[in-house]
Amino acid sequence: MKKKTGVFVCHCGINIAGTVDVKKVAGDLAKHDGVDVSEDYVYMCSDPGQNMIIESIKENKLDNVVVACCSPTLHETTFRNAAKAAGINDFQCEIANIREQCSWVHKDMDKGTAKATKITKSAVEKVRQNEALEPISIPVTRRALVIGGGIAGIQAALDIANTGYEVILVERNPSIGGHMIQLSETFPTLDCSQCILSPKMVEVSKHPKIKLMTYSEVQEISGYVGNFNVKILQKPTYVDPDKCTLCDECTKVCPVVMTNEFDMGLTGRKAIYIPFPQAIPATYALDIRGCPGLVPIACGKCADVCEPEAIDYDMKAEIIEEEVGSIIVATGYDLYEKENLSEYGYGKYTDVLDGLQFERLCSASGPTQGKVLRPSDHKEPKEVVFIQCAGSRDPELHCAYCSKICCMYTAKHAMLYKHHVPDGQAYIFYIDIRSGGKGYEEFVQRAVEEDGVVYLRGKVAKVFEDKGKIKVWGVDTLAGKDIEIDADMVVLATAMRPSEGASELVKKLKIAMDKDGFLAEAHPKLRPVESVTSGMFLAGAAQAPKDIPEAVAQASGAAAKAISILSQERLFHSPMVAKVSLNLCTGCGMCVEVCPYDALSLKDGKVEVNEVLCEGCGTCQATCLRAAINVKNTTPSQVHEMIRASLGG
Amino acid sequence: MVNVEDLRKEAKRILKEGKVKYVIGYERGQNGLMPKPAFIKDPEDVDRLIWNPTCVHNLTKFLVDEKKRKAGEKKPDERPVGIVVKGCDSRAIIVLLQEKYINREDVHILGISCEQTGVIDEKKLANKLKGKKAENIELDEKGNFVISVQGGTIKVPAEELLAERCLECRANYPVVYDLLLGDKTKKKVEEPFKSLEKMESLSEKERWAFWTEQLAKCIRCYACRSVCPMCYCDECVVDTINFAVTADTTASEKAGKIKWVEKSPVPSENFVYHMVRAMHLAGRCIDCGECERVCPLDIPLRFLNKKLEKEAKELFGYDAGFDPDEPSLVSSFKDEDPEDFIR
Numbered sequence: 001m002k003k004k005t006g007v008f009v010c011h012c013g014i015n016i017a018g019t020v021d022v023k024k025v026a027g028d029l030a031k032h033d034g035v036d037v038s039e040d041y042v043y044m045c046s047d048p049g050q051n052m053i054i055e056s057i058k059e060n061k062l063d064n065v066v067v068a069c070c071s072p073t074l075h076e077t078t079f080r081n082a083a084k085a086a087g088i089n090d091f092q093c094e095i096a097n098i099r100e101q102c103s104w105v106h107k108d109m110d111k112g113t114a115k116a117t118k119i120t121k122s123a124v125e126k127v128r129q130n131e132a133l134e135p136i137s138i139p140v141t142r143r144a145l146v147i148g149g150g151i152a153g154i155q156a157a158l159d160i161a162n163t164g165y166e167v168i169l170v171e172r173n174p175s176i177g178g179h180m181i182q183l184s185e186t187f188p189t190l191d192c193s194q195c196i197l198s199p200k201m202v203e204v205s206k207h208p209k210i211k212l213m214t215y216s217e218v219q220e221i222s223g224y225v226g227n228f229n230v231k232i233l234q235k236p237t238y239v240d241p242d243k244c245t246l247c248d249e250c251t252k253v254c255p256v257v258m259t260n261e262f263d264m265g266l267t268g269r270k271a272i273y274i275p276f277p278q279a280i281p282a283t284y285a286l287d288i289r290g291c292p293g294l295v296p297i298a299c300g301k302c303a304d305v306c307e308p309e310a311i312d313y314d315m316k317a318e319i320i321e322e323e324v325g326s327i328i329v330a331t332g333y334d335l336y337e338k339e340n341l342s343e344y345g346y347g348k349y350t351d352v353l354d355g356l357q358f359e360r361l362c363s364a365s366g367p368t369q370g371k372v373l374r375p376s377d378h379k380e381p382k383e384v385v386f387i388q389c390a391g392s393r394d395p396e397l398h399c400a401y402c403s404k405i406c407c408m409y410t411a412k413h414a415m416l417y418k419h420h421v422p423d424g425q426a427y428i429f430y431i432d433i434r435s436g437g438k439g440y441e442e443f444v445q446r447a448v449e450e451d452g453v454v455y456l457r458g459k460v461a462k463v464f465e466d467k468g469k470i471k472v473w474g475v476d477t478l479a480g481k482d483i484e485i486d487a488d489m490v491v492l493a494t495a496m497r498p499s500e501g502a503s504e505l506v507k508k509l510k511i512a513m514d515k516d517g518f519l520a521e522a523h524p525k526l527r528p529v530e531s532v533t534s535g536m537f538l539a540g541a542a543q544a545p546k547d548i549p550e551a552v553a554q555a556s557g558a559a560a561k562a563i564s565i566l567s568q569e570r571l572f573h574s575p576m577v578a579k580v581s582l583n584l585c586t587g588c589g590m591c592v593e594v595c596p597y598d599a600l601s602l603k604d605g606k607v608e609v610n611e612v613l614c615e616g617c618g619t620c621q622a623t624c625l626r627a628a629i630n631v632k633n634t635t636p637s638q639v640h641e642m643i644r645a646s647l648g649g
Numbered sequence: 650m651v652n653v654e655d656l657r658k659e660a661k662r663i664l665k666e667g668k669v670k671y672v673i674g675y676e677r678g679q680n681g682l683m684p685k686p687a688f689i690k691d692p693e694d695v696d697r698l699i700w701n702p703t704c705v706h707n708l709t710k711f712l713v714d715e716k717k718r719k720a721g722e723k724k725p726d727e728r729p730v731g732i733v734v735k736g737c738d739s740r741a742i743i744v745l746l747q748e749k750y751i752n753r754e755d756v757h758i759l760g761i762s763c764e765q766t767g768v769i770d771e772k773k774l775a776n777k778l779k780g781k782k783a784e785n786i787e788l789d790e791k792g793n794f795v796i797s798v799q800g801g802t803i804k805v806p807a808e809e810l811l812a813e814r815c816l817e818c819r820a821n822y823p824v825v826y827d828l829l830l831g832d833k834t835k836k837k838v839e840e841p842f843k844s845l846e847k848m849e850s851l852s853e854k855e856r857w858a859f860w861t862e863q864l865a866k867c868i869r870c871y872a873c874r875s876v877c878p879m880c881y882c883d884e885c886v887v888d889t890i891n892f893a894v895t896a897d898t899t900a901s902e903k904a905g906k907i908k909w910v911e912k913s914p915v916p917s918e919n920f921v922y923h924m925v926r927a928m929h930l931a932g933r934c935i936d937c938g939e940c941e942r943v944c945p946l947d948i949p950l951r952f953l954n955k956k957l958e959k960e961a962k963e964l965f966g967y968d969a970g971f972d973p974d975e976p977s978l979v980s981s982f983k984d985e986d987p988e989d990f991i992r
Contacts, residue, residue: 583897584884588748593980602749623979625929626882640907 003063003128006037006056007120010044010069012099019103019112025068028117035124036060045075050082057086064092064127068120070099089132091633096123118646125641130633133575138612140226141325142566145170147218150178151548152540152555153330154200159559161209165566168322169204170232171214175279176201178332182262184362186548187412188443194278194365201280214281219319221508224613225535226325226571236315241283243310250284250302258290264357266375267367272302276365326535326562329509329519330555331502333541336391336495340398344390344492345463350376351470352463354494355409362416372420374489381424381488384417385472386410387460388430391495399495401516404545406493407434411447413491418451426453427485429460429474456483463490496545510596511536519543529557537561576632577614580607584628591620591629651761651831657695659759659828663731664692669757672731673711675704682783683771700761702786705768707937708732709741709878712751731757739823740935740970741878747973750881760826765836766807767815777805814938817841824971842959848952861916864923866946869914873940873950874926879933886910887922927953932961932978935970
């Protein structure tokens with residue numbers, strides 16, 4: 001029996017009707033072979049529009065329908081649900097995108113109409129060969145993994161755990177806290193960063209639903225949404241946290257001094273160390289990069305003095321396997337590399353600092369106990385130059401993007417400096433001030449008005465040392481004159497970049513990066529916390545530069561998304577998956593190699609599809625020389641007919 | 650130097666010991682100088698095997714035939730097949746291994762090094778003979794081919810007789826083998842893609858004119874496809890009648906058969922056929938030159954495949970047929986792969 005097809009063309013107000021003669025498209029389609037009904041309506045997605053489709057399917061006993069409207073990413077679900085409501089399989093409904101792919105990109109009504117007709121005809125040809133499909137049902141592991149223990153990771157972990165689901169929080173450093181714990185005060189309220197973060201860290205460590213794994217890294221991930229298998233490498237700290245009493249005797253005897261990462265290299269620490277006093281978990285770690293050897297004969301001093309015998313040189317790296325249902329990636333940021341910013345003397349002159357170093361100088365727990373002193377001679381700097389956009393907004397030499405938070409923290413830095421050194425002078429070189437955000441503009445105004453910070457609109461050309469001062473040559477483009485400042489200290493608002501190792505993790509997780517290496521969201525507006533891989537979500541500065549409130553908000557958003565998976569009994573997977581024609585498959589395995597989802601494998605010389613892993617991307621289909629593997633409802637025969645229709649045949 | 654006796658000895662041994670089903674090699678042809686493929690089952694027949702610069706055929710095609718025949722047998726003889734291969738032919742085996750079409754244990758490879766020469770081009774030879782009949786051909790120590798003809802000999806410098814592919818050869822001895830005869834010194838080839846230069850210097854219009862003329866000649870005898878060891882698909886895109894129907898073939902599969910190419914040998918369809926073949930051989934063709942050799946219309950098919958070989962080499966650093974464990978060109982992706990073709 002011949003299949004009956006209905007076509008429904010949407011005006012989308014004038015979005016489509018402005019460049020496409022919708023009535024003509026519907027009329028032409030009515031004459032197309034195999035089309036029984038062809039109608040148009042002003043807003044097909046509205047209730048009356050949907051009802052029109054439902055009634056028509058029932059009345060005309062249609063086998064399948066084509067809705068010519070906007071992109072299927074928007075209303076495919078709407079119309080498939082309508083088709084289902086009318087009693088046909090949802091996959092018997094296809095969308096012909098005549099808006100994004102036609103009306104919006106064309107100006108000429110005649111050409112636009114002709115193209116819309118072809119697009120719709122090609123969808124008619126496709127839908128006619130569509131198979132009725134049922135979603136694939138899969139069980140859910142109701143636990144989550146959070147990668148990264150900065151503020152975003154902490155917030156996401158707490159939000160998920162507080163709904164009652166178990167969370168594994170993985171952090172590669174010995175303590176959670178991320179960069180936020182290094183900060184002195186936070187804008188725009190100038191409250192102490194550690195004071196607001198440490199309660200959350202304690203909550204994480206005490207939470208019965210959170211399994212905290214510090215000094216650990218995700219090694220391998222397999223599986224799919226709802227059922228990921230994660231291998232986590234737990235690096236040995238050589239200190240038993242249960243036995244350690246935090247007496248600090250070990251650091252006194254340790255002979256090795258290493259760079260203190262927490263103080264951004266402004267101070268040193270021992271090879272055995274606690275990252276900072278409020279570290280979570282509160283314990284020491286032995287950094288084997290500096291330790292002379294894990295045998296008593298090499299040194300062994302720390303073990304000798306450790307009364308509770310907490311030091312265990314035999315501790316080994318462990319690989320721990322965990323099953324989780326959803327994953328949140330909150331790997332944060334690092335600062336743009338020093339060596340790239342040599343024009344500002346960064347990395348060359350001791351008194352040219354980056355923003356995080358300045359945070360440490362201002363911090364009560366910092367190397368100078370909160371006194372702002374020059375690292376070189378411990379004198380109070382009387383003139384300090386702050387340079388914004390150091391590495392940001394510079395597509396020729398550095399990063400093209402805006403690091404977003406620098407305008408605000410530079411204002412804060414200048415303000416804090418003035419609070420510490422009231423008779424000092426702060427200068428800020430800037431391109432523009434971007435202070436959008438609640439209370440942000442007022443904050444910047446406060447820096448100018450109350451603290452007398454001098455804002456100079458312009459770029460700095462050169463920074464060099466001269467007679468114990470740091471000479472800063474710049475230009476004030478508003479006054480139109482060159483500026484020369486003999487500064488005691490220069491603070492760079494260094495660009496943010498994705499944290500080290502993020503690109504390797506991206507490959508393991510099979511999520512995507514944008515051109516700058518930040519994690520790519522599934523849709524910049526409507527799916528900002530979802531990664532391109534289902535079940536994996538993004539939080540914090542790993543996705544793009546952002547400040548604390550934004551990171552926290554995104555983390556809570558990601559947590560809600562993760563919970564929306566964990567709260568399901570079963571998940572449903574799209575049945576548009578690859579299918580192998582066994583008689584054509586020669587078992588060459590090329591599709592196995594190209595499959596980005598590891599959904600294919602060779603079995604007895606033929607390819608086998610794991611339907612749950614398959615996302616229906618069609619890479620295998622494009623690779624197979626023999627057309628032996630095809631995604632359901634996108635078969636060569638369908639594509640052939642679609643091409644024929646598009647060519648006007 | 651390759652001593653054909655060593656080849657015969659090994660063939661005899663493996664046949665006698667029952668290590669192989671049969672040995673595929675070269676034997677003297679019935680008509681003139683050119684040899685024909687030999688299939689030796691009896692150890693006593695090994696003296697039929699020959700080796701000389703006329704052994705042009707890529708015998709690996711018979712491994713494909715063997716696999717297809719075996720698939721149809723109820724109780725197949727699982728022993729390997731012995732096969733004589735040159736450097737280029739061995740690369741075809743590598744591709745078949747890479748594509749898991751055959752297993753390494755299915756073949757016993759008798760590799761022969763072309764040393765510093767290669768095989769001759771029949772057409773070039775015919776030009777030199779000017780109607781005379783050649784009885785024998787040998788390489789002298791100065792690198793000349795000495796052709797015995799009735800009433801004397803003709804001496805020709807090797808490069809004037811060698812097949813084009815041998816002049817551009819990058820694997821003058823087998824990459825994979827169980828026994829290797831001859832010298833393993835790498836041949837120096839300064840310009841492996843020299844033959845393409847002239848074609849590449851033509852304008853788009855001139856190239857179109859050239860190929861229109863060449864491909865219009867094609868009678869679609871499919872000799873190029875039949876001789877190619879990489880054309881092993883059961884069903885070819887150009888055949889709609891030859892669709893491999895088995896018990897598993899569903900009705901929708903049968904209904905879904907598409908006629909991508911018309912059967913008639915008209916220029917447009919010939920273009921599609923040759924383009925599809927060339928694209929399907931990208932990163933797989935190992936330049937054995939057989940397609941061009943067997944073409945009854947002298948279509949310079951090697952240009953198409955050589956060009957794609959060059960593209961693969963220059964864009965992706967990929968050389969077909971050297972490493973069986975490497976993923977094939979079309980199934981591998983590297984972050985640093987060029988994308989400048991996306992416009």
